[in-house]
Amino acid sequence: MIKYIGSKRRLVGALGAMFESSGAQTALDLFTGTTRVAQEFKRRGGVVTTVDVASYSEVLSQCYIATDASTVDMDALGQVIEDLNNTTGQPGYFTETFCVASRFFQPQNGERVDAIRNRIETEYKGSHLYPILLTSLMEAADRVDSTTGVQMAYVKKWAKRSYNPLVLRVPELVPGEPGLAVRQDAQEAVKSLGHFDVAYLDPPYNQHRYFTNYHIWETLIRWDAPEHYGVACKRIDSRSDETKSVFNMRRKMPPAFFQVVRDVQSDLVVLSYNNEAWVSRDELIEAASVHGHVEVMAFDSKRYVGAQIGIYNPSGERVGEISHLRNLEYVVVAGRRPLVERVCAACRSGVREQQMLPLESSRTER
Ligand SMILES: C[S@@+](CC[C@H](N)C(=O)[O-])C[C@H]1O[C@@H](n2cnc3c(N)ncnc32)[C@H](O)[C@@H]1O
Numbered sequence: 001m002i003k004y005i006g007s008k009r010r011l012v013g014a015l016g017a018m019f020e021s022s023g024a025q026t027a028l029d030l031f032t033g034t035t036r037v038a039q040e041f042k043r044r045g046g047v048v049t050t051v052d053v054a055s056y057s058e059v060l061s062q063c064y065i066a067t068d069a070s071t072v073d074m075d076a077l078g079q080v081i082e083d084l085n086n087t088t089g090q091p092g093y094f095t096e097t098f099c100v101a102s103r104f105f106q107p108q109n110g111e112r113v114d115a116i117r118n119r120i121e122t123e124y125k126g127s128h129l130y131p132i133l134l135t136s137l138m139e140a141a142d143r144v145d146s147t148t149g150v151q152m153a154y155v156k157k158w159a160k161r162s163y164n165p166l167v168l169r170v171p172e173l174v175p176g177e178p179g180l181a182v183r184q185d186a187q188e189a190v191k192s193l194g195h196f197d198v199a200y201l202d203p204p205y206n207q208h209r210y211f212t213n214y215h216i217w218e219t220l221i222r223w224d225a226p227e228h229y230g231v232a233c234k235r236i237d238s239r240s241d242e243t244k245s246v247f248n249m250r251r252k253m254p255p256a257f258f259q260v261v262r263d264v265q266s267d268l269v270v271l272s273y274n275n276e277a278w279v280s281r282d283e284l285i286e287a288a289s290v291h292g293h294v295e296v297m298a299f300d301s302k303r304y305v306g307a308q309i310g311i312y313n314p315s316g317e318r319v320g321e322i323s324h325l326r327n328l329e330y331v332v333v334a335g336r337r338p339l340v341e342r343v344c345a346a347c348r349s350g351v352r353e354q355q356m357l358p359l360e361s362s363r364t365e366r
Contacts, residue, residue: 002060002142003149004034005213008202008272011299011329014347015200015270016040021346022268022339024197030186030264031202031247033210035060039174041198048179049196051189053245054210056138056217061181062131069173072132080129081136081168090115093225098216102233104154109144109166113137113220116168121223136168138217143167150213152232187246187256190263199266203257204247205277211235211243254279258287266291268335268343275328288334295344299329 001007008015019027019041029038032050035057041048042065050061089111099110116137124130146154146162182189186203204210211218215234219226227236237243246252257279261271269291271284281296288294331347333340 001034001036002056002139002217005150005208005210006202006205007034008037008329011272011331012036012040014297014299014331016044017346017349018268018270018333018343019046019198020044022198022343024268026196026198028193028196028199028264028266029202030190030199030260031204032061033057033202035064037200037202038179039064041200042174042176042179045176046179046198047177049182049193050179051182051184051186051193053183053185054214054218055183055221056214058181058183059131059134059138059221061179063135063171064174065179066181067128067132067173068178069175072128072173074170077129077132078170080124080133081170084116084119084133084137085168087112087115087119090118092118094220097219097228097233101228102154102231103158104145104147104151104216105141106144106146106158106162109141109162112166113141116166117220117223132171132173133168134221135171138220139171140166140168141216141220150208151216152213152234154232185245186260187263190260190265193265195265197266198268198270199264200270200272201257201261201264202272203253203260204245205274207248207250209238209243209245209248211245212238250278254283258283261287262290266335268333268339271330271332271334273330273332275330281330281332284330284332288332291334293337293340294332294334295340297331297333297344297347299331 015037025047027041027046027048029041029048029050032038032052035050038048038050038061048065050065052058089108091111092114094114094117095107095110098104099107105113120130120133120137124133144162144164144166146159148155212234215238219235228234229236246256261269269288271288273279273284285294285296333344
């Protein structure tokens with residue numbers, strides 16, 4: 001799994017318990033990111049549709065959600081990965097841009113990314129292995145990067161892990177009915193995807209854009225060698241409006257998100273947000289109440305790794321101190337009252353050992 005801001009690693013057990021106790025069969029993961037939550041729903045028997053605007057997220061979904069592990073010849077896949085691991089490095093755009101013009105990866109690893117990515121394109125494009133191999137390469141590169149978790153800056157001294165050789169592994173594919181990977185704006189997608197038993201919505205919380213925070217993965221997947229700018233060598237199209245999301249805009253985000261919450265068609269609607277977000281808990285409760293009874297649960301959560309380490313400028317120098325290391329993750333659940341009560345009870349028991357804050361739970365009648 002790649003390092004990803006806002007990834008719901010600590011909530012996955014709770015969300016999975018909710019999904020299972022709801023008796024749901026179909027699920028929508030509307031801002032799917034790493035697909036971590038969608039994978040958990042699939043593992044628990046769900047047929048899952050994922051939506052995200054990022055190209056790398058679509059590939060992760062094609063690998064983990066749209067592929068049924070039981071239909072893949074794992075021995076053959078293992079051999080392909082072994083063969084790719086034996087590829088000799090050959091410097092190209094990736095090395096020049098992310099290892100020489102910037103220092104996100106050590107050149108010996110960048111050269112192997114270049115060579116392996118070219119082989120995946122020429123030998124596997126169009127095959128069912130294509131998204132699996134791209135995922136394997138992205139995850140391998142993520143294990144040897146030299147960042148604090150986002151690609152807006154690299155650390156001044158090479159990170160220890162960046163000295164490790166790039167090694168592809170077989171992704172942990174998930175067995176189960178293949179779902180659907182949709183790359184589309186969430187606002188559009190909810191209008192056309194139809195009805196689900198459970199919908200999970202986890203939008204961006206602030207102005208930090210995923211397109212720029214993870215521009216290297218966007219380029220690795222598109223393999224389009226874009227013109228770049230700045231110390232972090234961001235894609236030139238980072239400046240264009242098409243790559244900007246309303247969910248990263250202070251004034252536009254709240255009405256856009258409330259509209260999505262209203263538009264989504266689902267028996268159970270589950271929303272994630274935290275106490276650093278631009279929408280208040282009360283506003284979210286009000287928006288969710290179109291779906292019925294609403295309950296809110298709060299979880300204590302460690303902030304993302306960059307916030308824990310400190311704040312750095314694009315040259316990797318420390319320029320800011322950490323404000324605080326923990327925040328509150330809220331989960332808002334809406335639907336028919338008996339269903340909401342049942343899934344919230346399951347959620348509470350599913351995370352007993354974690355940092356759940358029961359006093360923060362609240363109930364709202366429609
Ligand atoms: C908080 S992250 C989701 C994290 C995810 N739940 C996980 O566990 O990995 C928000 C996601 O919203 C996506 N996003 C941003 N704007 C979007 C839009 N307009 N439509 C759909 N997805 C969008 C980002 O690419 C990012 O992956």
